[in-house]
Amino acid sequence: MSRHSHTDRRAFLKTAGIGAAAVFAGCLGGGDTDAIAPPTNDAADADPAGESASLDPAAEVDADRIAADPTDVPDPVDWDEPRTHEVTMETQEVTAEIEPGVTFDYMTFDGRVPGPMVRxxxxxxxxxxxKNPEDSGLPHNMDFHAVYGPGGGADHTTIAPGEEASIRYKATYPGVHIYHCAVPNMDHHISAGMFGAILVEPKDGLPEVDRELYFGQHELYTNGETGQEGHHEWSVDAAKEEDPTYMAFNGEAYAFTKDGYGRVQVEQDERVRLFLSNGGPNLSSSWHAIGNVWDKLYRDGDLVSDPARYVETTPVAPGTVTAAEIRTPVPGPIKIVDHSLTRVARKGLLGVLEVQGEQDPDIYDPDGG
Known part of the structure; x- marks a missing residue:
């Protein structure tokens, strides 16, 4: 599904009469609208005289979409003897929209944020x-947190444009781990999208679930303000201050909402496993599902210990992948957020699951009967 046009989005916000307080309530309370951001023009709020830093016009995009599909997860392990896997990724530097009218120069593995899950x-x-194509502007490499070896493989995969490099490693310890680019300016490369997840299942596998979803959280540090139209450049100063312009699931503000690519569809009475790769590069997530709990929680990617049960909110540090399961007994939206809620209401960090099914008033009665 394509993103709504910038004009449609602005019309929606204007028609809805969304101010900051209303948007905040919409994000958290939630009925039929995702009522999301930008709730106000932060650039204008911060600078009533209209003297905020000017930006170049929005750049021509060479990727219509940067956000990886959360349903694009490899099939569970169904083998019980060691295998050898051939995995190839290509670095791709692309210009795309953070939100309509706001462009940014991303760095990716295989053109999506987060990069593809390895399982x-x-x-x-x-x-x-x-592989690093000849038309790239920068060197890149790969640090797998699941690898015993110098830099998690980064020392031997650092390549200039037009080069490629290969390593061989054994997946020695189980868990779900992050991977990311680790060149000297790694904060820029990770923030711009170069991170993902490698899932090393235990030898006995993982418990069966009905559905799996994969998200990546990260911060975008730019020379503009949230919601300011134009081309946003990476800002070292904003990164040093750890003051992101946007925070996003999968590279784009509010990608998985009604005003983005649409809510992620799930069915009633499913068990859904979610993976969250927090690329950071700097800020921890307070990962929470509004209207639900983490029925089973695999803290810090630990898939061997017994999972925690019925956890409402869990920290996910930068450089960590966490897995959690939810149940879906009643229909309606489940809003996936970082419970540092200004990030939700003002900076883009919201995704919505839509549970399809029939009301079950024994569990939840929306009419109060």
């Missing part, structure tokens, strides 16, 4: 190749 079994071998 193997403990004891498997991975032959990994990283």
């Amino acid at each position: 193997v079994r403990r004891g498997d071998t991975v032959n990994f190749t990283l």
Whole structure:
């Protein structure tokens, strides 16, 4: 599904009469509208005289979409003997929209944020190749947190434009781990989208679920204000202050809402496993599902210990992947957020699951009967 046009989005916000307080209530309370941001023009709020830093006009995009599809998850492990996997990724530097009218120069693995999930079994071998096209502007590499080896493989995969490099490693310890670019300016590369997840299933596998979803959280540090139209450049100063212009799931503000690519559809009475890769590069997430709890929580990607049960909100540090499961007994939206709620109401960090099904008044009666 394509994003709504910038004109449609602005019309929607104007028609809804959304101010900051109303948007905040809409994000948290939630009926039929996702009622999201930008709730106000932060640039104008911060600078009533209209003297905020000017930006170049929005750049021509070479990628219509940067946000990875959360449903694009590899199939569960169904083998019980060690295998060898051939995995190749290509670095792609692309210009795309953070939100309509706001462009940014992203850095990605395979053109999406987060990069593709790699899924193997403990004891498997991975032959990994990283390619950096000739038209790239920067060197890149790959640091797998699941790898024993110098830099998690980064030392031997650092490549200039037009080069490629290969490493071979055994997936020795189970868990779900982050991977990311780790060149000297790694904060820029990660913030701009170069991170993902590698899932190393225990030898006995993972419990069966009905559906799996994969999200990546990160911060975008730019020379503009949230909601300011034009082309946003990476800002070292904003990164040093750890003051992001946007925070996003999968690279784009509010991508998985009605005003983006649409809510992620799930069915009633499913068990859904979610993976959150927090690329950061700096800020921890207070990961929460509004209207639900983490029925099973695999803290810090630990898939071997018994999961925690019925956890409302959990910290996910930058450089960490956490897995959690929810149940879906009643229909309606489940809003996936960072419970540092200004990030939700003002900076773009919201995704919505839509549970399809019939009301069950024994569990929840929306009419209060």
